[in-house]
Amino acid sequence: MLLRNITLRDFGAYRGNQSLELSTSPGRPIVLIGGMNGCGKTTLLDALQLVLYGPRARCSGRGNRPYETYLRECINRQADPSTGAEIELEFSITVDGNERVYRVCRKWAASGKSLHEYVNVLVNGTWDRTISEGWADHVEDLLPLEIGSLFFFDGEKIESLADPERASAVIESAVHSLLGVNTVQQLRTDLLALQRRQKLTGEERETVVQIRELESRHDAIQHEVEAAHAKVAELRSRLDAAKVTLDNAEYSFQKDGGALYERRRELEAHRKDAAKALAADEEALANLAAGPLPLLLVGDQLTAVYKQATVEQQADESAQIIGVLANRDRDILDRLDALLSTADLNAFRAHLDGDRKERELAGSAERILALSPDGYGRLAGLDQVLTHEVQRAQELLAQAAEQASILATLDRQLAGVPDEKVIATRIAEREQSMRAVHRLEADLESALAVHATSKGRREALTAELERAHEARVKTLVRAEEVARIISYCDRQRAVLDKFGTALLARHINRLEVAVLDSFTKLMRKHGLIRGLRIDTSRYQLTLIGADGEPLDPGRLSAGERQLLAVSLVWGLARVAGNWLPSVIDTPLGRLDSRHREHLVDRYFPQASHQVLLLSTDEEIDERLLMRLRPSLAHTYTLVHDDTTFTTSVQPGYWWGTGASHVA
Template sequence: MAKITISSLSIENLGPFRERQTLDLSVTSGRPVVLVKALNGSGKTTLLTALQIGLYGHKAMDGLKRSEYEQLLLGLQRKDATGNAAVDISVTVEVGGSQRHLEVRREWHRRSDGLVEELSIFEGGSKDLEFSQTWDEFIGSILPAELVQLFLFDGEKIEELANPERLPDLLRRATEVFLGIGGIDALGNDLKALERRAALKNKNTSAEFESARSGLGEWEQQVKVLEAKVQTLTQEQGAAKNDAEQAQVLLDKFTNDAQRRGLTAYEQAAVIRNAVVASKDRVDAARGGLAEIMADPVLPIAWLSKLWTQYSDAWDQDQHARHSKLLGQEFKKRDQRVMSAIAAVAPKAALDALRKALADDLQAYTRSRTAAVPPLQDANPRDVERQLKDATSRLGGELSRLQSAQVELDKAEQRIGQIPAEEQIGEILKLLQDKSKAASAAEARLAGITERLEEAQSNLAHTRMRLNAAQERLGTEFRDRSLEAKSLDASSRARRALMIFKDRLLASKAQWLSEMITTEFRNLLRKRNLIAKVVVDPKTYRVFIEDGKHQELPMDRLSAGERQLLAISVLSALIKERKGRFPVVVDTPLARLDQQHRSALIKRFFATVSHQVVVLSTDQEVDGPAYDALKPFTNAEYTLDYDDAAGRTSIHAAQPPEAN
């Protein structure tokens, strides 16, 4: 951001200044003040006006029309002048660390039809034609013309800024300028103008286009209504779903509790009783089957296990004896065949010996049969054992069946005993019925809302389809008009958004202004406990003071000097917003202040408000203690001496202040 320092001011043929008079305004670091002292009427106000109009021309005179500006200049221009009225201001412009030394010359030529103003910008002794044409934009980017009178101001009129009716407008306008909100307003006005021109252009718009737009608007409205309905029903569906789930949870919880208290047994009483009857039938059937098996004639043998073993052994021995007898008879026949076969060929002695051996062997075999075993004529015990095994197996199955049936019967009879009486379960049944009805009602409500929601969604989809068709028709048949209509709608929305953005910017800056003005005012004020803070309302920008009890302090409670300090505090806050990028020039700043307030103003305002401060004072205003307080910060001092006889003012340098 650029920074401007005024090196010198030259003025001629304006007010009390006739011949060219030059005021060196150069300052050094630590000594930002240039003091100019003069009697009333010697040209202090003319110097201030020269600086304003020299830099900004008619834009510096806020509220003045061009004709009034010319009248002001005609009043300032000397009648005895031999040349044109002119103001030359040498400035140093710092941009990005580099410096440019410029001379701004504004000259007024008198003609029969009025004054002609000429602006020239010189750099290095040569006139820069392009810069001369763009100077207003350049200086306005550093300090807008709307705020020049906040930096170059008349101290005797500064108290007027503390007027509660004027101050809000001043603060708002200054804040808008600092924030660049003027661009927002300009953009808003341009959009309005665009809308007006479009309205005039389409004044005779065809009925068909208006009908199409109207139909489109109706479909858009229906879509909005249906979207709102869908949103509402969706919320209702969520709530109904929660209610249904909650009702079902309560029902399930109560049902589980009721079942523990006998509800299940009561509800299943008939089933349990039928189970008892069936179990008894199975027990009876098992017993009948057992009795039938017990009638098997072979089965008693199972209880005669020892005797049966003996019988089986005896039967085996009998069978062995019978087999031995048969074998002995066969052996005897064999021996006879053998003897007959060898009788013819063997000696007699050998035959006798063989016959004897065979006879002894046969006799020994036959003696092995037990004579004590009685002959048995019964069936084979192996066959009986197979029948016995089958009967025993069937007996075990029937016994197991009987046992299982008996266990089921016992359990069924036990459950019969757990069935509560009807009078014991009546209240539970009633509550269960109520909760079931509540759950059913919640489910029915959810189903109804879901059905309405699906219907609304279907209608919305259909309406959107019709809306798209209407938009497509506008885009096809009235493309240019449709685009223009969309642009105008966007313009309207943009203007509303800009206004909201502007209001929020101003509201955010109000807090910063409150803090800055409070700090500046407390620094300048002698009675520190008089105020707690200065408040800038974020909406109206109304300025009011809160005392130590946080109650509003009426402005009429302040003295004239305190009101002037409040106004200077406001200016100081606004000036410091520019962060020392522009000089401050003040005319007659201390006239209404007492000595203590003058000292505070000098040390906390003049010495700190900017890198360059020009104080235009009366001969007695900055004097004595005030002069001593300002002296350490003063870089140069001048006097304006008015010659009554010649009717002109001359500028003279005073003795330079001593260095610290």
Template structure:
């Protein structure tokens, strides 16, 4: 099946006639991408396709809270005369009995007083077919059963619902029943129960009929109470989901305006104060150093020259003393050598050496005393130890001062970026208001759920009491063996049908679980996170097995991983259907992180079907995500909302590819 064209006339936010070509240009580019901001009409496209196909039997969306007439009336574009109304046209190609046929459906409606008049037209191969028009609700089941439509037409909210494995049981139950044909078994079981109850009721004599009737009326009363509680619970759930959405939007608006920074204001101010204090301490340390020997560092080479001059002068003073001391010593030495009758040549050589040495020292001592520094050792200590240590301490303090200044500038930038609390007050008040609404909605939903569970329990008890009364009356008053056998055989047949349902489900669940595991393997970032998926054939509960072979509770998965599990369930069930049907997804990416988004973009969307229609905002499939799937995109549209006309219109190209 291929969806070829969708025409919207005065539907939702679309005023006038708008034509959207949905046929992929090639099998290698199966994706039709429709982008638009919230409120531009993406959900309207999804609902319009389902409405065209199924009419009043279409899957009820979150915007359909009342009757079908009120739903149609709400779909008519505001400002359009009631006499003009709205219309949806859907053209698609489907194979029937080995032949390809082109279908055209037009569903139009307009107000006629207090009611809505709806007109359905169906054409096959460009020829109007009145017989098919009158039986369309039955004929559409032959190529797209309504029971499995949810596997191919769904939105992000449906994925989030499936991500809760407790809430997913009902979806899995209805999908499996439609896939395996078990809805016929369930209807037959119900018919047998009605037959048995009717037969037993007819056999009750007048003496017991009153008791049976009282139990029946009690069952009816409790069933009505349960239905009312179910409607109330659904309404409270809708209010809860709406409150959750409003709170999320208010929170995101508060964060986008800098609310997170405002919440961290005390921390930022404390950090800035600590940095300023550190900078002040560092500057005090520098001032202290400058009151000591550090200023001498500015003299640089002068101190080195001073040290050298002091050393030269000290050496000269030392030589003067040595010359005086050596004169006496040399005379004594020469006298001793003379007394020892040393050779005259040797004595002359020694005398010459000693004289030259004294003369050399006398010459080196003959310099001008410029400095006259009294303590050369102290000066050497100053140059070798004190000044280098002062230089190290001062440099360290200067470096830390530069670091503190950089941290102070960063802290001041953070403080400057914090918005004014008064300017944020309306957004904060809106957030608190929606938070209160959410709390009240959660409390109301909890009360409605409790009342519904109580009503179900009471109805079950009343039903059991009614069944018990019927059994007693029937077994006490059955006059013929044929009647008794009929009642017994009906019970056996119902038990057999139940065993058949479980056996048939178990037989196919292994293949479905395998398909779901294949989908998970392609979607999950942690490829070994889930090693097995099992669906209980009786309760339809989903059980996961981790890499260690132990049961893996769904609560241990992240929100993104649970959403991918929901997508894998939908994908596996859709593949199990074995029918080449298009896939239409509204708000497909939800709150997934980067890697999970990449897996959906690269592994699911291009392979989900031969035709995949994505309805997305610019934040879900952003510019980077668009670049990833662009090679697989056959057509792209942008829904733009014109505030002047209060209507949306369709242009070719996505947000960044127009």
């Protein structure tokens, strides 16, 4: 059992919501809670018991007051009584190998003279109505009150366990409840009840035969169900181990380059595509180079050709229009002869003659290229063709560069692919692990189907058996059947008597060794106690002194008696397997410094998987805190406001009288 969190709302001196995280981890089992006297340490211990056991809780602050009166007084004085108070505890417990998380919320509020209390229980985050309504019985299955009181105790009051009479009652209760002896006694009681029922009920021979057959078949199918359940559990365990092996094989495979090896074909195909694309780009560039693109290498000559072609084209045009211009000029001069003066007409004639001479001069240019009219057009379009070819060449060069980069990257990746001989072992290990996992998964699925089938057959037989029992109407049991059952019950009760005696002796022997070992570890005086005996009939604890004679516990000091009581609780916890948390209020009262060190060094870190210490500043001081620090999971300080009479929970731990610093 592991306490996870407790939240108090307007409970006692705790005003508002005050929450403490209580989860611990291996090697750090201790939650240290500090507080001055009157700050609420005992109130916190009472809250743990109250939320679990309600009216049956053995709260130190209740006394002889009625339960409702106690609850009213537990509501914070500054809170509204109609709103009330609330305690919420979250804890986990393992049932059949599965962790089950409980969240128990106990709330109460006053309405006039009446008081209403509510208990809500969430299991794995889901409200459970049945458990909530029957929580008082359910908690006895999880943590019986008699057992819980042994592990939720006041360090100063626990000294009373050193008294032989008080210790006898505790030992008897613990041995029977905590160590399972009462289960044997309950079996004996059930057998006796069965005997008595058999004397009062019976059935005819035919009905008896039918029921016997059904019970035999039911027992057989019950064994099948249990065997199937065990097989499922075994396969789950083996499957979990196989998955771990597969994870390790997968990790080794990936570590040695398995991912690249698996992508090798993909990378090779990608490289092939990239190589093809690069070759296509290079071929396209070669085709471009076979066209007019190389003319760019003779750019100056090409420019001169353009100029010469332009000159020759203009010469051809001038030669073609010289005759037309001469006729036009004569016509114009004839028309202007009557309109202009002789001087103006001569000037205009001179201008026209000059223009014709210039055109005649241009038309007489040397014909080097001698292009046809179509040749001039094709030469004029060559520039546009070259511009387009240059743009296409640039695009192809960019594509080729990109494909070359991709090709280089793929070559590097392929170079990093491990050789098949190197990775073969990892591949074989992974494939073997995968086959094992798949095989176990199939086996588990088959086992689950068998388990479900067996359960279905068992349920059918159970229903048939119930119907057979319901058919027992107005029948009498035959004397020999009754005698047989009674005889078997007597024999089994005798066996259980012997088993119970042997089991009790075994547990008592283990408890003697554990308590003596615990007391020896905690005592400052070595050799004071040489032995320890527990009477199996009266459960009385007897100490054996150094002289071999019984030692009266009254001869021990108050601190030594407290250590003896702690040793008794510790020994019980060790024999029971340390499955319950220990909550200790005022853990070091009446102890000298040496004994305190022994408890801090030897008991608290090993008392249980979870230990809650409620300490004053003078018990766990700065020196002891340093010794305890490696085992601490959480530390808290209960801070009391004397003006409002309220307590709040602060993280960290103080030490030293009047000190305000936090550890």
